[in-house]
Amino acid sequence: MAIRCPDGCGEIISVNLDPRTGPAWRLFERAGAVTLYPSVWRETGCEAHFILWRDDLIWCDGLESPRWKDDELKRRVRSILPPRGAAHKHFEELAVQIDGIPWEVLWACNSLVADGVASSSVKGSRFGLAPDAPPTKSSIVDRRA
Ligand SMILES: [Zn+2]
Structure with missing residues (x-):
């Protein structure tokens, strides 16, 4: 899976979803919305760190989602x-x-x-x-x- 870096730096981040080829993210689909786990953290370049949660982008400065309640x-x-x-x-x-x-x-x-x-x-x-x-x-x- 490829994601355009959400901070606007223009880089493409590739996210491995296949556990057979090394460390992999897991993709969850609920009601048509996509969640990625764990977070994506670019260790080089812009160092963007974020979560994709139900098609929403959450920046990882706090790891808290005030909109979440269940x-x-x-x-x-x-x-x-x-x-x-x-x-x-x-x-x-x-x-x-x-x-x-x-x-x-x-x-x-x-x-x-x-x-x-x-x-x-x-x-x-x-x-x-x-x-x-x-x-x-x-x-x-x-x-x-
Ligand atoms: Zn970036």
């Missing part, structure tokens, strides 16, 4: 967070579990941390339920499984 996804992420005392899981792993877009699962996790429901570790990449989070129905089911 309570249903937050609920689903919360239901699969490792219980208190268990090892935290990487948000990519959580995304695979619910067939979610990794960015959105990360944002959901961050939002749960802000709510005091989840806690994070390893520079905010791994998540679990916060020690004082009230149990949910589905986490009880998880524990029995």
